[in-house]
Amino acid sequence: MTTTNMTVEGLIIDGQKVAAADGGAIDVYDPSTGSVFTRVARAGRADVDRAVAAAARAMDAPAWGGLEPAERGRMLLRIAEAIRRRAEELATLESRDNGKPLRQARTDVQVAARYFEFYGGVADKIMGHTIPMGPGILDFTIKEPIGVSAQIVPWNYPIQIGSRGVAPALAAGCAVVMKPSSEAPMTALRVGEIGLECGLPPGALNVVPGTGSEAGVALASHKGINQLTFTGSVEVGVAVAKMAAENVVPVVMELGGKSPNVVFADADVDLAIAGVAKAIFQNAGQTCSAGSRLLVERRAHDAFVDRLVAHTRTMKLGPGVDDPDMGPIISERQLETIERYVAIGLEEGARVAAGGCRATGAGLCGGYFYEPTLLADVTRGMRVAQEEIFGPVLAILPFDTVEEAAAIANDSEYGLVAGVWTRDINKAMALATRIKSGQVFVNTYGAGGGVEMPFGGYKKSGYGREKSLEALASYTQTKNVCIKYA
Numbered sequence: 329m330t331t332t333n334m335t336v337e338g339l340i341i342d343g344q345k346v347a348a349a350d351g352g353a354i355d356v357y358d359p360s361t362g363s364v365f366t367r368v369a370r371a372g373r374a375d376v377d378r379a380v381a382a383a384a385r386a387m388d389a390p391a392w393g394g395l396e397p398a399e400r401g402r403m404l405l406r407i408a409e410a411i412r413r414r415a416e417e418l419a420t421l422e423s424r425d426n427g428k429p430l431r432q433a434r435t436d437v438q439v440a441a442r443y444f445e446f447y448g449g450v451a452d453k454i455m456g457h458t459i460p461m462g463p464g465i466l467d468f469t470i471k472e473p474i475g476v477s478a479q480i481v482p483w484n485y486p487i488q489i490g491s492r493g494v495a496p497a498l499a500a501g502c503a504v505v506m507k508p509s510s511e512a513p514m515t516a517l518r519v520g521e522i523g524l525e526c527g528l529p530p531g532a533l534n535v536v537p538g539t540g541s542e543a544g545v546a547l548a549s550h551k552g553i554n555q556l557t558f559t560g561s562v563e564v565g566v567a568v569a570k571m572a573a574e575n576v577v578p579v580v581m582e583l584g585g586k587s588p589n590v591v592f593a594d595a596d597v598d599l600a601i602a603g604v605a606k607a608i609f610q611n612a613g614q615t616c617s618a619g620s621r622l623l624v625e626r627r628a629h630d631a632f633v634d635r636l637v638a639h640t641r642t643m644k645l646g647p648g649v650d651d652p653d654m655g656p657i658i659s660e661r662q663l664e665t666i667e668r669y670v671a672i673g674l675e676e677g678a679r680v681a682a683g684g685c686r687a688t689g690a691g692l693c694g695g696y697f698y699e700p701t702l703l704a705d706v707t708r709g710m711r712v713a714q715e716e717i718f719g720p721v722l723a724i725l726p727f728d729t730v731e732e733a734a735a736i737a738n739d740s741e742y743g744l745v746a747g748v749w750t751r752d753i754n755k756a757m758a759l760a761t762r763i764k765s766g767q768v769f770v771n772t773y774g775a776g777g778g779v780e781m782p783f784g785g786y787k788k789s790g791y792g793r794e795k796s797l798e799a800l801a802s803y804t805q806t807k808n809v810c811i812k813y814a
């Protein structure tokens with residue numbers, strides 16, 4: 329079957345599944361095989377206009393804007409339950425669309441459900457406070473929804489990152505226009521459908537898959553949005569923030585990272601090996617918070633690297649739906665970027681301790697596979713130590729002292745996440761307080777979604793916080809009411 333014979337799945341606008349206004353469609357690729365497996369409508373400016381208008385109407389309509397907060401919360405809880413009920417279907421679709429191993433996709437789906445559950449429980453607890461102004465004055469604040477929230481989502485964790493922004497926005501009473509990436513749009517559309525099935529009124533959640541240059545630009549520059557949450561690369565984030573600034577629209581920026589994992593010689597080695605490997609190879613390294621720099625105390629360095637090499641040799645690659653240890657890269661273009669970075673590393677003087685090339689072999693034909701790769705003899709200034717590769721490539725650097733570890737860890741324009749592996753609480757705290765990043769894990773990394781924990785970047789990793797109760801700050805605005813009485 330040629331792709332033109334495939335059914336085109338519609339956008340979700342104003343409670344309906346609709347074709348793009350210009351009839352455009354996107355081929356959706358399975359990165360495990362390199363072939364098209366479905367097609368979705370490609371939103372353009374006219375569709376984004378329709379979606380933003382529908383969201384604005386929802387804000388003013390009794391069915392959404394006038395809803396009791398507790399009822400909003402119940403809707404989100406129903407969405408959480410529906411996602412759990414359809415978990416296997418959603419995980420399989422995510423695995424096909426993105427290439428990630430099924431067990432990772434299953435985790436992502438559970439985390440997505442957890443976002444709706446967590447924020448469903450919060451919807452009726454978004455409170456202002458009273459301010460003591462003295463006799464005869466009652467002063468209080470109200471937390472009002474900020475309005476139409478635009479959500480621009482990347483391809484690497486579509487259902488998880490989409491839900492991370494959509495759930496708190498809906499809990500706060502906002503209406504949402506979500507633009508998933510054209511490279512992995514499927515589960516966002518399913519969440520939109522589930523929302524409608526669970527009672528979200530028309531316009532409360534619109535889903536408009538499309539390219540960055542069309543739908544992305546149309547949404548980010550739209551005069552009708554009141555808030556924007558962007559998750560993606562620094563380069564695009566800066567462009568999006570500039571567009572939003574033209575309309576004085578506040579932005580949450582969740583950008584890239586070059587997160588360090590710091591392993592001291594006294595660490596529990598088994599724990600650290602498993603943690604370090606998962607931090608870089610989960611999702612084939614295509615994770616904003618990937619632990620893509622490994623700092624190892626020099627006296628433990630060689631033995632630790634040997635163990636890590638042995639670990640990578642046990643890893644099985646394959647199509648995501650076969651649930652291997654590592655799936656493919658999202659696209660040929662991203663695969664070429666990874667190849668280019670490894671070549672740069674070698675030119676700079678790094679040494680390939682494991683991997684370092686495309687993965688071939690039975691079951692990998694046509695897919696975009698790259699070997700789990702360890703680059704040793706990396707030094708601080710090298711591009712492979714500084715730039716986000718977004719692939720399964722770990723840059724390894726030795727250090728001698730706590731001070732040096734902190735200095736190397738902070739020698740980055742990013743500051744998203746860090747890991748510290750040691751049995752010594754003093755070393756752990758020395759680094760936890762010195763490392764400039766939004767999150768520090770000690771003897772663990774990632775905490776399985778961490779819906780309850782604030783997440784976001786220092787430096788070029790972004791600003792604003794998602795997850796936890798802190799995320800609500802982005803979706804509410806404070807109104808102060810001052811009453812003088814006799």
Ligand code: NAD
Pocket residue numbers: 480481482483484485489507508509510538539540541543544545548559560561562564565567568581582583584585615616617716718744789790
């Ligand atoms: P990307 O920046 O290319 O795209 C992200 C989203 O922006 C996509 O939906 C894309 O279509 C859209 N877009 C692209 N150009 C646009 C434009 N000019 N205007 C408006 N929208 C536009 O990122 P990606 O390749 O999808 O994802 C990888 C990047 O995302 C990495 O840098 C990674 O670190 C980052 N990321 C960050 C987090 C986080 O929470 N901090 C999470 C996941 C990914």
